[in-house]
Amino acid sequence: MEKALAGVKVLDLTQFEAGTSCTEMLAWLGADVIKVESPKMGEQGRWLLTEKPGVDSYYFMLLNANKRAVTLNLKSEKGREIFLELIRKVDILAENYSLGTLESLELGYDRLRKINPRLIYLTIKGFGTSGPYSSYKSFDMIAQASGGAMALTGFPGSPPLKPGPTIGDTGTGMHAACGVLAAYIQRERTGEGQKVEVAMQEAVLNFVRVPMMGTYLTHKPVPRSGNRLGGAGPGDIFKCAPGGDNDYCYILCTTHEMWESLCKAMGRPELVDDERFKDPRLRSHNADALAEIINSWTGQRTKYDVMKILGEAGVPCGAVLDSVELLNDPHLRERGMVTTVKHPVRGDFTMPGCPVRLEHSPVQVKPAPLHGQHNAEVYGEYLGLGAPELERLKEQGVI
Numbered sequence: 425m426e427k428a429l430a431g432v433k434v435l436d437l438t439q440f441e442a443g444t445s446c447t448e449m450l451a452w453l454g455a456d457v458i459k460v461e462s463p464k465m466g467e468q469g470r471w472l473l474t475e476k477p478g479v480d481s482y483y484f485m486l487l488n489a490n491k492r493a494v495t496l497n498l499k500s501e502k503g504r505e506i507f508l509e510l511i512r513k514v515d516i517l518a519e520n521y522s523l524g525t526l527e528s529l530e531l532g533y534d535r536l537r538k539i540n541p542r543l544i545y546l547t548i549k550g551f552g553t554s555g556p557y558s559s560y561k562s563f564d565m566i567a568q569a570s571g572g573a574m575a576l577t578g579f580p581g582s583p584p585l586k587p588g589p590t591i592g593d594t595g596t597g598m599h600a601a602c603g604v605l606a607a608y609i610q611r612e613r614t615g616e617g618q619k620v621e622v623a624m625q626e627a628v629l630n631f632v633r634v635p636m637m638g639t640y641l642t643h644k645p646v647p648r649s650g651n652r653l654g655g656a657g658p659g660d661i662f663k664c665a666p667g668g669d670n671d672y673c674y675i676l677c678t679t680h681e682m683w684e685s686l687c688k689a690m691g692r693p694e695l696v697d698d699e700r701f702k703d704p705r706l707r708s709h710n711a712d713a714l715a716e717i718i719n720s721w722t723g724q725r726t727k728y729d730v731m732k733i734l735g736e737a738g739v740p741c742g743a744v745l746d747s748v749e750l751l752n753d754p755h756l757r758e759r760g761m762v763t764t765v766k767h768p769v770r771g772d773f774t775m776p777g778c779p780v781r782l783e784h785s786p787v788q789v790k791p792a793p794l795h796g797q798h799n800a801e802v803y804g805e806y807l808g809l810g811a812p813e814l815e816r817l818k819e820q821g822v823i
Contacts, residue, residue: 425784425785425786426454426785427453427785428453428454428782428784428785429450429453429454429455430454430455431456432450432454432455432456432515432516432608433455433456433513433514433515433516434447434450434451434455434456434457434458434514434515434516434517435460435507435510435511435514435516435517435518436457436458436459436460436491436518437460437517437518437519437520438518438519438520438548439467439468439469439520439521440468440469440472440520440563440593441469441487441564441590441593441594441597442520442548442564442592442593442596442597442600442624443518443519443520443546443548443597443600444467444469444487444488444597445487445593445594445596445597445598446518446546446548446596446597446598446600446601446604447459447518448487448488448489448490448491448597449597449598449601449778449780450516450601450604451491452489452490452777452778452780452787452789453778453780453782453785453787454785456492457490457491457492458491458492458493458494458514458798458802459488459491459493459494459793460494460495460496460498460507460510461493461494461495461496461795461796462495462496462497462498463495463496463497463796463818463822463823466795466796467484469481469483469484469487470484470795471484472484479769479770480769480770480794480795482773484792485767485770485773485775485791485792486775486776486792487792488792488793489765489775489777489789489790489792490789490790491792491793492793492797492801492802493793493794493795493796493797493798494796494798494799494802494823495795495796495799495823496822496823497821497822497823498529498531499529500820500821500822502817502820502822503823504529504530504531506803506807506817506823507531508536509806509807510806510807511536511539511540511543512539512540513806514540514543515542515543515544515608515611515617516543516544516545516546516604516608517536517543517544517545517546518546518548518600518604519546519547519548520548520549523549523553523558523559533545533547533619537617537619540617541616541617542611542615542616542617543617544604544608544611544617544618544620545617545618545619545620546600546603546604546620546621546622547619547620547621547622548596548597548600548621548622548623548624549562549621549622549624550562550563550566550567550623550624550625551570551624551625552621552623552625552626553621557625562592562624563593564590564591564593565586566624567591567592567593567596567624567625567627567628568586568587568591568592568628569584569586570625570628571592571624571625571626571627571628571629571631571632572628572629572632572636573587573591573592573628573631573632574586574587575645575646575648576632576635576646576648577648578650579648579649579650580647580648580649580650582648584648585648591627591631592624592627592628593624595627595628595631596622596623596624596627596628599622599627599630600620600622603621603622604620607620651674652711653676654708655705655708656676656677656678656704656707656708657677657683657703657704657705657706657707657708657711657714658675658676658677658686658707658711658715659675659676659677659678660674660675660715661673661674661744662674662675662715662718662719662722662730663719663722663723664722664723664725664727664729664730664743665723665724665725665726666726667723669746670744670746670749671726671727671744672743672744673722673727673730673731673741673742673743673744674741674742674744675718675722675730675734675739675740675741676740677739677740678740680703681738682739682740683701684696685734685738685739686718686734686737686739688737689733689734689737689739690717690718690721691721692717692721695717700713700714701714727743727744728743730743750762750776751774756776760777761777761779762775762776762777763775763777763789765789765790765791766791767791767792768791768794769794773791775789777789796823799814799823800814803823
C-alpha cells in the first residue's frame with residue numbers, strides 16, 4: 425500500500441533526540457527522510473554511548489529508523505551549493521542546531537525560503553529563537569527542569585526528580601511532527617511554506633498543563649505526591665510477588681463501580697461498605713490503611729496475575745514493566761509495536777516501532793542507515809550525479 429506521506433521529501437539536519445525523533449516519525453509514516461551528516465564523523469548520536477568504537481550506537485539506531493543517509497560538508501562552498509540544490513527539491517527541512525548555526529553558514533531560513541518558497545523549515549531549540557533564554561543550550565533533563573516536569577515528580581519532602589521518559593526530547597519531537605504536518609496541509613491550500621518552531625521547554629510545559637490545575641485552586645506550587653493520585657481511591661502503586669525491584673502494579677479507581685469491582689476481585693466485598701472507604705474523599709484520607717489491605721492481596725500474586733484479574737474485572741491496572749519485559753511483551757509483539765529488524769552490522773535488532781497506526785498505510789520498520797549509505801542513491805535520484813562526480817566530491821572532502 426502507498427504510505428500516507430509518500431512523495432514528501434525531508435532533509436534531516438537533526439542530531440541527538442528531539443529532532444531525530446520527529447523525522448523518524450515522518451519516515452515511519454512514509455516520507456523520504458534524507459539524513460545529512462558531515463563526511464568525517466557523522467551525526468554525534470552515531471557514536472554517543474556506543475560500546476563498540478566504529479559501530480553505530482543503539483541510541484542512534486533507535487532514533488533513525490526508516491531514513492536514508494548521505495554525507496555532505498556544509499562548511500565547504502561546494503557542499504553548500506549541493507545543499508541549496510537539494511533545498512529546491514524538498515518539502516521540509518528539519519534542524520535542531522544551536523541558535524545561529526545555519527545562519528553562520530549562510531543557510532538560514534531567510535535565504536532558503538527565497539530559493540524554495542514552498543519550503544517548510546522546522547527549527548527545534550531548547551528555549552526557542554526569542555526571549556531571554558534563547559541562547560541557552562538544552563538537553564532533555566534541562567527541558568524537564570525548566571518546563572515544570574521535575575518539580576512535580578518525586579515524593580513529598582524529596583528533591584525534584586527527573587522523570588524517566590525523555591519527554592523533553594521525544595516529547596518535543598512529537599510536537600514538532602504535529603507542527604510540520606499542519607504546515608504541510610496549509611501549504612497544500614496556500615502554496616506557501618513557513619517556519620515551524622518548537623521549544624523544548626514549551627513542549628514540556630504542555631505536558632504538565634493538567635497537573636497545574638492545583639495552582640489555580642490554591643495559588644501555590646503544585647506539591648510532589650509520589651505515586652498517589654489525589655482524589656482517586658485508590659490511585660497508587662502496589663507491591664507484587666516475588667518482590668523484585670519492578671514487581672509492582674498501578675491500580676486506579678475513578679468511579680464507585682470500579683471500587684466495587686476491585687473489592688470483589690480481591691474477595692473483600694465488605695470493604696465497599698467500610699466507613700473508612702465509602703467515597704473517594706475518605707479513601708484518599710485513609711490511603712495508608714487502604715494501601716495495606718491492597719498490598720496484602722497483590723503481594724501474593726505476580727504483577728501479570730494482578731493485571732489479568734483486575735483487567736478482566738474492569739478495574740484499570742497496569743503491571744510495571746521494565747525495559748527487558750517490554751521488549752519481550754507478548755501483547756506488544758503481537759501488535760508489532762516491538763519488532764526485530766536486521767541491521768547490516770549489528771544483525772538482528774529488536775526495537776520499539778511506530779506507535780501511530782494508519783489503517784491504509786501500515787508501517788514497516790527498517791533499520792537506521794549507515795554513515796553515508798545512500799550517497800549514490802540519493803545524489804543520483806535528486807541531482808543526477810553519477811559515480812565519477814561522486815568520486816571527485818569524495819576526494820575533495822565534500823561528501
